[in-house]
Amino acid sequence: MMCPHCCSAKTMERSDRTAHGYRLFRCRGCGRRFNERTGSVLxxxxxxxxxxxxIVLWRLRMKLSLRDLAEILLxxxxxxxxxxxxxxxxxxAPLLCASAAGARPAAAGILTRYTSK
Ligand SMILES: [Zn+2]
Structure with a gap:
């Protein structure tokens, strides 16, 4: 895995995990630690x-209101x-839009309100 701080490929996976169970890495280039989500939108x-x-897909696809969706999840x-x-x-939503636009152009029309600013 590439280091999100210095973009070095010299990283090693550690044996332990984060509290939420994500894999941990250490960069041999800069010495910093990171997990598989570091530097991403997640x-x-x-x-x-x-x-x-x-949940986000249901919100976009089924056009549920935020409060209705929270109530359904409850x-x-x-x-x-x-x-x-x-x-x-x-x-x-931008990630899902980009993915949908690449996979199925017709489906991307549903999500265009998130890509245009
Ligand atoms: Zn690094």
Missing amino acids: NRLQPPTDVVFP LCGLVFSHEAIRDWEARL
């Missing part, structure tokens, strides 16, 4: 990626505020 995001991405036993979902959407 950095400092507490819930797991496999929980956050479907029924499933997941407690997130509508503001948390709004933050995730702001971070991840």
Whole structure:
């Protein structure tokens, strides 16, 4: 894995993990430690990626309101505020849009409001 601080490829994976279970690395070039999320939009995001991405996808695909989505998640036993979902959407919607635009041009039309500013 490349170091997000100095872009060196001389990194080694450590045996321990973060509190959330993400892999840890140490750079031999700059000596800094980082995990697999460091430098990405997912950095400092507490819930797991496999929980956050479907929620954002539901928000974009099904056009649910933030409060309705938070209420649906509460029924499933997941407690997130509508503001948390709004933050995730702001971070991840551009990624999902870029992915959809590359994969299926017709589907990208749904998400164009997030790519144009
Ligand atoms: Zn480095």
